[in-house]
Amino acid sequence: MSVKETAAGIAAAVAAGRLTASASVEAALARIAAIDPGVNAFTDVTAERARARAAEIDAGLAAGKAPGPLTGVPFAVKNLFDVAGLATRAGSKINRERAPSPRDGALVRRLEEAGAVLVGALNMGEYAYDFTGENAHDGPSRNPHDRERMTGGSSGGSGAAVAAGLVPLTLGSDTNGSIRVPSAFCGTFGLKPTFGRLSRAGSFPFVASFDHLGPLARSVADLGLAYDAMQGEDPDDPWQAPRPVEPVTDALAQGATGLRIAVAGGYFARGGEPDCFAAVARAAEALGASRRIEIPEAARARAAAFIITAAEAAGLHLDRLRERPGDYDPAVRDRLIAGTTIPAAWVHRTQRFRSWYRARVLALFDEVDVILAPCTPCRALRIGQATMELDGVTVPARPNIGVFTQPISFIGLPVVAVPVRVGDGLPLAVQVIAAPWREDLALRVAGALEAAGVGAAPVAE
């Protein structure tokens, strides 16, 4: 099998007996050994476990066991997911001193129940407070399309591993954009589901109000397969919403037919490099979407996300900040310390604004089914780049990479990041945004863009 094969392709080959799970896993391990030293996506390769699991799958298939939807598909997870036997480091120096996890996180278990095989854990920005993919302890993950460039973060290894063809499927987390930004910079598809849809049990938290988990892949069908396998109630996650399993895979063939699609204007049409908006225009043209819609008070929503993020993250880390602040990545530590000074009254007010904003944005979905917006205001920046120029103004790079993602995750809307090439430069992505619980619509539109040749996630050469 080619390294460019999708998860669906691998699973079909294994199910048909053209490929064994062991051969699939060995190919991934060989690719990781050859390529990963240059991209630094992996922090742990669980080769022994993966080989044992693959052998078990092959033995089961030989004995007549029915294959699952992801049988034999190698995958890897951001290292904030619990992996049995590994300390869940969450990109930090401090957490790697923790005891090894006794069991896998909920979504890891669900993917393996569907037949997938975990091959390792992935680099990330410390404690997920990051848009760059840089890490002071493990080194930066490197963009497979240009290794001097950022992967985006904080799920940097998750983007790099997929874009480099190391594995066809990874999991990441997205609080303010941490799946969507690496998808844009590395040119992968990524799904941030509705807030509360997928279980967060067995993952290291960042901001309880905004944390989401989801997949990255090189095709929309692969996102759908992984997402369907991960749905379902989990009593271990008190924040999960009581939703039935609502599979999307069969709906993808419907494409965008009959859907009302609009482009976000105003805030989402300025403050970025022209090609970011050109990518949105290209997607809109392919979908025949000429309508523009205004998401109200998006700048305030981004500011509000900034405040809640800083306050909740500071609360989560307070003990560690008191006991060993010198062991943090300085870029993370100083923001966490600042977060401890935020007045509670501001947080309360901000959570009230969040209700107001949610109601106004949800009303837009009476008129449209899907909204298109840029994913990032720029292409992948150089590793270590501290500032960038937007609309002729020099601004700090780190906080501004997420200007277009934050107002969306702030209210938990489902989004598919669709990689769209403009010119011959580095990748960009478009956010395909739907109403809560309508991942199916966002994925259908993403699939339509892929079918039209506008959205594509080729392996970096």
Place this chain on the structure above:
Amino acid sequence: MTTPPPSPPLPLDDASAGAVVDAMMPLVGIAMAPEWRETVIASVKATAAAAKLVLDFPLDDTVEPAPVFRA
């Protein structure tokens, strides 16, 4: 719904932000190294600027906070 009174004057200057940081560190129990102070202050100023945007937006008293707890 009424327009709120003006929020604290911004941009918060370095001295004011520094005073906030210096007052808060004993309260939250963090031993901040002197060399971290400048970037912490910059972050406090950025947070205050973000807060001004939110605090200046009028909200009716009946608007509930977003998180919902169910016993």
